[in-house]
Amino acid sequence: MNQEFNFVENGGVTSPAGFLACGVCAGFKRSGSNDMAMIVSERDCSFAGTFTSNLFPAAPVRYCREICASSPNVRAVTINSGVANACTGLEGYQNTLRTAALAAEALNIEPRQVLVASTGRIGVQIPMDKIEKGIREGVKLLSHDGGSAAAHAILTTDTRPKELAVSFSVNGKKVTVGGCCKGAGMISPRMVVAPHATMICVITTDAEADNAYLAQVIEKAVNASFNKITVDNDMSTNDTVLLLANGSSGVRIAAGSEGSGQFENAVRMVAEHLARSIVYDGEGVSKFVSVEVSGAANDRDAELAARAIANSPLCKTAWFGCDPNWGRILAAAGYSGASFRPENVSVYFDEMPVVRGGLDAGTPESELAELMKHREFSIKVELGEGSACCTIWTGDFTYEYVKINADYHT
Amino acid sequence: MNQEFNFVENGGVTSPAGFLACGVCAGFKRSGSNDMAMIVSERDCSFAGTFTSNLFPAAPVRYCREICASSPNVRAVTINSGVANACTGLEGYQNTLRTAALAAEALNIEPRQVLVASTGRIGVQIPMDKIEKGIREGVKLLSHDGGSAAAHAILTTDTRPKELAVSFSVNGKKVTVGGCCKGAGMISPRMVVAPHATMICVITTDAEADNAYLAQVIEKAVNASFNKITVDNDMSTNDTVLLLANGSSGVRIAAGSEGSGQFENAVRMVAEHLARSIVYDGEGVSKFVSVEVSGAANDRDAELAARAIANSPLCKTAWFGCDPNWGRILAAAGYSGASFRPENVSVYFDEMPVVRGGLDAGTPESELAELMKHREFSIKVELGEGSACCTIWTGDFTYEYVKINADYHT
Numbered sequence: 001m002n003q004e005f006n007f008v009e010n011g012g013v014t015s016p017a018g019f020l021a022c023g024v025c026a027g028f029k030r031s032g033s034n035d036m037a038m039i040v041s042e043r044d045c046s047f048a049g050t051f052t053s054n055l056f057p058a059a060p061v062r063y064c065r066e067i068c069a070s071s072p073n074v075r076a077v078t079i080n081s082g083v084a085n086a087c088t089g090l091e092g093y094q095n096t097l098r099t100a101a102l103a104a105e106a107l108n109i110e111p112r113q114v115l116v117a118s119t120g121r122i123g124v125q126i127p128m129d130k131i132e133k134g135i136r137e138g139v140k141l142l143s144h145d146g147g148s149a150a151a152h153a154i155l156t157t158d159t160r161p162k163e164l165a166v167s168f169s170v171n172g173k174k175v176t177v178g179g180c181c182k183g184a185g186m187i188s189p190r191m192v193v194a195p196h197a198t199m200i201c202v203i204t205t206d207a208e209a210d211n212a213y214l215a216q217v218i219e220k221a222v223n224a225s226f227n228k229i230t231v232d233n234d235m236s237t238n239d240t241v242l243l244l245a246n247g248s249s250g251v252r253i254a255a256g257s258e259g260s261g262q263f264e265n266a267v268r269m270v271a272e273h274l275a276r277s278i279v280y281d282g283e284g285v286s287k288f289v290s291v292e293v294s295g296a297a298n299d300r301d302a303e304l305a306a307r308a309i310a311n312s313p314l315c316k317t318a319w320f321g322c323d324p325n326w327g328r329i330l331a332a333a334g335y336s337g338a339s340f341r342p343e344n345v346s347v348y349f350d351e352m353p354v355v356r357g358g359l360d361a362g363t364p365e366s367e368l369a370e371l372m373k374h375r376e377f378s379i380k381v382e383l384g385e386g387s388a389c390c391t392i393w394t395g396d397f398t399y400e401y402v403k404i405n406a407d408y409h410t
Numbered sequence: 411m412n413q414e415f416n417f418v419e420n421g422g423v424t425s426p427a428g429f430l431a432c433g434v435c436a437g438f439k440r441s442g443s444n445d446m447a448m449i450v451s452e453r454d455c456s457f458a459g460t461f462t463s464n465l466f467p468a469a470p471v472r473y474c475r476e477i478c479a480s481s482p483n484v485r486a487v488t489i490n491s492g493v494a495n496a497c498t499g500l501e502g503y504q505n506t507l508r509t510a511a512l513a514a515e516a517l518n519i520e521p522r523q524v525l526v527a528s529t530g531r532i533g534v535q536i537p538m539d540k541i542e543k544g545i546r547e548g549v550k551l552l553s554h555d556g557g558s559a560a561a562h563a564i565l566t567t568d569t570r571p572k573e574l575a576v577s578f579s580v581n582g583k584k585v586t587v588g589g590c591c592k593g594a595g596m597i598s599p600r601m602v603v604a605p606h607a608t609m610i611c612v613i614t615t616d617a618e619a620d621n622a623y624l625a626q627v628i629e630k631a632v633n634a635s636f637n638k639i640t641v642d643n644d645m646s647t648n649d650t651v652l653l654l655a656n657g658s659s660g661v662r663i664a665a666g667s668e669g670s671g672q673f674e675n676a677v678r679m680v681a682e683h684l685a686r687s688i689v690y691d692g693e694g695v696s697k698f699v700s701v702e703v704s705g706a707a708n709d710r711d712a713e714l715a716a717r718a719i720a721n722s723p724l725c726k727t728a729w730f731g732c733d734p735n736w737g738r739i740l741a742a743a744g745y746s747g748a749s750f751r752p753e754n755v756s757v758y759f760d761e762m763p764v765v766r767g768g769l770d771a772g773t774p775e776s777e778l779a780e781l782m783k784h785r786e787f788s789i790k791v792e793l794g795e796g797s798a799c800c801t802i803w804t805g806d807f808t809y810e811y812v813k814i815n816a817d818y819h820t
Contacts, residue, residue, distance in 0.1 A: 122737020235745035321816030327532020334465035335645035406731030
C-alpha cells in the first residue's frame, strides 16, 4: 500500500494546504509547558467526528456531537490539556460554549464553526481565565508550520508527540492527509458497534469532500485503528477523533470517485500510525504486543479472546518480565467468553510455536524468553474453529504504570 | 447472625468431628516448604463441588466434575501446590486418575472416593514420583489437628493460611463447619449463572446431609462469597470449592429442616470469611476495597458497574496512591455497560460524600485521601435507577503486584 503515498517529512496537521496551528501556554499544567492548541483552516471545512461511548461524555464531547449534527462546516479546533471538563455538569457545558465563542470572536468566524476538545483531570471546572489567555495568545501564534507545536501542547502523560502526514496525487494534483493525537492512559475502546475513539486526534486534509462521506471514512479508519488498541482497558470520557477537509488541494473526493481509494487508505494509515503510537507511548509501556487471534467461529469471539489476553494483568506483567508463561494466555482465552475447543488451540510468539493442540509445543523457554526481550512482538492464538480474526495492539504492565497512576494530579 | 454461632479457636477443616488432615513436603516447591495436603474423613461423606467455568479446566477439575456426577460419596481430598496440571492433555488427566488411585490404596478406600485439586504453574506435567512420595508420607501424618498444616501446604503466592470454623447446636447436639482455602492471584470469578469458584477451598462439616442439598447450599454460599471477589480479573483454570459432610455429629440437615438455617448461614459465613481472606492476601494487595453499587435498574447492571470499578487499573492504582480521583470511578461505571443517567449518580467513600448528582460533592480531597490510608474502605456508588445492588470485594494495584507476576516460576 505504501508505494501509493509519499510520507511528508516531519508532517502533521499543518501539512495539508490551508491549515494553521499553534501551541500555547494557557496555564493548566503546573510544569509551565504548553497546554493548549489551536488548529485552524483558512477555508470552511467539511468535517466528521467519532466520540467516546462512555455514559459520562465530557462537556466538549457533548458539544462536538451537537456541532456534528447541526453545523454544515467548521473552521477551527481548540484543545486544552490538564482539565478534562468531564463530570462538570451545566457549568462545564457552558464553559465549552464560551470557549467556542471566544475562539470564534478571536478568529472572526461563527461559534458553531469551532470544535472543542479537552483532556486531563475529570471532575474539576475549567478555569476560563486560562482559556481566554490561551486563545488570546494562541491566535497570534498560528502558523503554517505550527502542527508540531500543537502536537506537543495537547500531551498529558504522553512522553512524546504523535504526528504523521502522507500525500498522494490525483490527476496530477497533490492531496495531503495529516494528523496528530495524544493519549497514553485511560485507553481502551470497548464497543465496536458505536463509532467512538479512545483519545484526542485531529486529522486534517486539503481534499474536498462532503460531511457524510467523511463520516464513513473516519468510522472505518477508527474501527481499524483506535478501536483496536488498549493500554489499560479503561475507556475515557473524552475520546474524540475529528477529520477536517478544507478542499485547498482542489481535488474533490467522494465515495467511489477517482482517488477515493487512496484517500481512504491515507486516512486509515494516518489513523493506524497514530493509534499504534499511543500504545508505544502508553503509560509505563516497555513492550508493544500485537495480540492476533485467528480461526475464531465469528468476529465477536475473535475480539473477545484478543481483548481478554490484551487486558489480562497476569499476561501483561509476564510480558514485562519476559516470562513465556503461556498458561496465562490460554487461561485468558478460556474465560473470555469466546467459544472453542481447548484441544484445537495453537499459540505462536512471532513465528515460534508455543502451544500446539492445547499443549506445550516444546520450544525451550529460554528461546521464548529471548524473543520477549524485543521492544515489539506478536502473540498469535489460533482457535481452530473458523476463519474470523481480530488483532488488538497493547502493551505490558510495569512498575512505571503503577507509579504514573498511583499519583496523577496535573 | 453471629450470635447463632461459636467461633472455634484456631478452627479449620479438622474442627468438625471425624476429619483428619496433614501437610507434607512432596517436593514441588523449590523452597522446600510443604506443598501437598490431604484431608480425610473417618466415615463416608456426602459432598458437592463448584468449579471454574474457564474453557481450559485443569485435569483435576475435570476429574472432580466426573466424581460429583457419578460417585455417591467420598472420603478424601488431595491437594498439591506448585503444579496446576492444567493444559496437560490426556497425560495430565491420567496423572490425576493415578493420584486418586494412589491415595485410595494408601487409605484403603475406593479411587472414586478421592477428590483431587491442584494449583500452581499451568502447562507442565505433574511429576508423579513426587505425588507418590507425598501420599506415602502424608498418610502417616494425618491427624485430628492437622487442619492448619493442610492450610499451610496448599499456599502458592499467598502469604498466610486462610481457615475458619464455626459451630452451632441443633437439639442440644453440636454441629461444626470448618474450611480452608488458598488463592492470591488469578482470582476473578466472572459468570454468575454457572456455579463456579475462583480458587481452591475445602469446607468440611460433621452434619449429615445428602448430596443434592449440599449442592444447593454450596452454590448459594459461593455466589455470596467467592463469586464476589476479584484480585486481578483473571479467572483461573483450577478454581474448586468442595463441601464434605461426614455426619459424625449425628445431626441430619435437609432443606427446611430444623437447623438448616443455621447450617446454611454457617457454610456461607465460612465461605465469606475465606473469600475475603483471599482478597486481603491478594497478590501485592495493600488495601481491601469493598465496591458497593446500589440503585441499579437490575442485578446485571449492578454487577457490571461494580466489576468495572473493581477491575479498573486506573481505579486500583489510585487507591494504592490514596488519590481520591473519583473521575476514574465514574468513567469505569460509564463504560461498564450498565444503564443509568450520569446526573443521578452519587458516590461515597465509606460515609463521606464524594459525588452528588454526577458532580463533585465538595468534600476536601485531603479528607478523602486521609480516609484512603485505611487498610479497608468502601466505595459506594448509587446509580439512582432502581433497587438492585451488588458488592464486589477487591484490592489495589501495587508495585508488589507487578513484581510478583513479572517473574512467577514456582
